[in-house]
Amino acid sequence: MRTVRRVVTVAMLAALSLPLFAVGDGVPLSSYPMYASPRAEVVEFVVVSGLDQRDEAVALSTVLIADTNDPLVAESYLRREIAGGRADTLCREVARRIELSGLDEVVRVAVRTEEHSVVDRARGLDSMIASDAVTECAVG
Amino acid sequence: MSGRAQPLMRVDEWLQAPAPAERLAGLRIAIGGFVTLYLAANVREFARLDNRPVVEFEPIGFARLLDQPIPAPALWIGFAGLMVLGIAFTLGVAYRAVGPAFALGVLAWTSYHSSWGQLLHFEHLFTLHLLILALAPAADAWRIGQSAPPSADVRYGWPIRLLALATAATYVLSGIAKLRHTGFAWFDPDTLATHIGYSATRMETIGGPTPPLAEVVLDNSWLIGPMAIAALAIELGAPVALVGGRARNVWVVAALGFHAATAATMLVFFGYRGLGIGLLPLFAVERVPDRLRSFSRRRRAAWSR
Numbered sequence: 001m002r003t004v005r006r007v008v009t010v011a012m013l014a015a016l017s018l019p020l021f022a023v024g025d026g027v028p029l030s031s032y033p034m035y036a037s038p039r040a041e042v043v044e045f046v047v048v049s050g051l052d053q054r055d056e057a058v059a060l061s062t063v064l065i066a067d068t069n070d071p072l073v074a075e076s077y078l079r080r081e082i083a084g085g086r087a088d089t090l091c092r093e094v095a096r097r098i099e100l101s102g103l104d105e106v107v108r109v110a111v112r113t114e115e116h117s118v119v120d121r122a123r124g125l126d127s128m129i130a131s132d133a134v135t136e137c138a139v140g
Numbered sequence: 141m142s143g144r145a146q147p148l149m150r151v152d153e154w155l156q157a158p159a160p161a162e163r164l165a166g167l168r169i170a171i172g173g174f175v176t177l178y179l180a181a182n183v184r185e186f187a188r189l190d191n192r193p194v195v196e197f198e199p200i201g202f203a204r205l206l207d208q209p210i211p212a213p214a215l216w217i218g219f220a221g222l223m224v225l226g227i228a229f230t231l232g233v234a235y236r237a238v239g240p241a242f243a244l245g246v247l248a249w250t251s252y253h254s255s256w257g258q259l260l261h262f263e264h265l266f267t268l269h270l271l272i273l274a275l276a277p278a279a280d281a282w283r284i285g286q287s288a289p290p291s292a293d294v295r296y297g298w299p300i301r302l303l304a305l306a307t308a309a310t311y312v313l314s315g316i317a318k319l320r321h322t323g324f325a326w327f328d329p330d331t332l333a334t335h336i337g338y339s340a341t342r343m344e345t346i347g348g349p350t351p352p353l354a355e356v357v358l359d360n361s362w363l364i365g366p367m368a369i370a371a372l373a374i375e376l377g378a379p380v381a382l383v384g385g386r387a388r389n390v391w392v393v394a395a396l397g398f399h400a401a402t403a404a405t406m407l408v409f410f411g412y413r414g415l416g417i418g419l420l421p422l423f424a425v426e427r428v429p430d431r432l433r434s435f436s437r438r439r440r441a442a443w444s445r
Contacts, residue, residue: 008302009302013309016309028250029264030313031313033317035335035408036314036317036322039335062347068185070185070260071346080196084195119334119336119358120337121337122355
């Protein structure tokens with residue numbers, strides 16, 4: 001039995017290490033690549049805003065924007081919708097969630113991409129490099 | 141005995157040391173309870189995924205068995221099943237059947253949850269821990285209707301060692317990933333600064349709160365180099381925690397500080413590790429009730445004086 005325990009232990013450690021050498025990142029065996037690669041200083045983000053009658057921005061929560069509380073899921077969802085050519089669907093889904101939430105002051109949703117110097121942005125400095133409108137849709 | 145054989149013998153002794161059944165049972169309760177509460181608290185994720193279009197589905201792990209998303213009624217039946225199994229697992233009810241069923245259910249859910257273009261690495265370690273616990277006699281103590289617990293045995297000690305090894309391995313793998321993908325550039329303060337800046341900007345653009353200490357750290361850039369070194373040292377140094385005693389305590393405090401710092405600067409929090417649940421296999425958790433009782437007695441005595 002002692003030998004079986006030794007073999008199983010080594011096999012478990014080998015399996016845990018496998019993503020480093022062969023199978024790549026997966027579930028639940030992973031190479032844990034998050035925050036391991038260098039990032040660019042300038043990054044493009046998808047920004048979803050609510051607009052009121054006077055075209056002024058109204059802050060939207062992560063749940064309204066992406067139907068989740070998880071920032072990783074939210075960011076990935078937005079990027080994939082834009083990359084997949086589903087910006088209009090994304091816009092309508094956000095508008096529907098806003099309508100259901102009763103946030104009456106928001107009459108339109110705007111989706112755009114913004115390029116920021118991320119360090120400047122986090123330091124509260126002027127960070128915008130570029131901004132492009134992607135789509136807009138009405139709430140209700 | 142040769143000099144090389146001695147360390148291996150010590151590792152083997154450590155691996156095959158007996159432990160009380162209560163220690164393994166304590167881990168079942170802590171880990172099973174955490175995962176059940178985590179799933180309940182994340183019910184919104186089930187709601188989010190009950191109506192996603194097939195085009196967004198990128199199956200990974202267990203979910204590769206599916207060629208399209210799970211229909212909403214089946215997903216909610218799965219959620220209810222996980223809740224029932226999670227409670228039964230934590231209480232140790234019908235453990236031989238419930239243990240594997242809950243672990244496989246969680247593996248299926250975490251695979252499915254990560255099958256939408258974003259791998260959720262914070263769910264990996266508790267899934268691994270549940271799979272180990274499911275195959276261990278983790279309900280021989282501290283379960284409803286149980287008589288006197290059995291005496292200490294290697295069959296309780298070895299699974300605890302596997303749990304501890306899995307914890308340490310996941311930290312080491314994270315450290316290796318940093319060296320592989322970034323190399324010595326990891327020690328360049330700009331590398332960590334862009335991660336902090338990226339996370340803060342991301343939170344802002346998705347309507348979330350900004351990390352409370354991101355701006356402070358970026359404004360005091362001399363902090364970033366030591367933070368990068370400390371993060372890597374904690375990850376690669378995780379095996380020292382297996383030694384136990386002071387080395388373990390120092391590492392655990394450092395690891396909890398690392399998770400707190402990551403939350404404060406990047407709003408990235410791996411709850412299972414950051415709350416210490418994933419680190420419990422490094423400790424004699426069966427002593428917790430006695431310590432609490434004795435603490436409570438001392439408090440009562442102090443009050444009555």
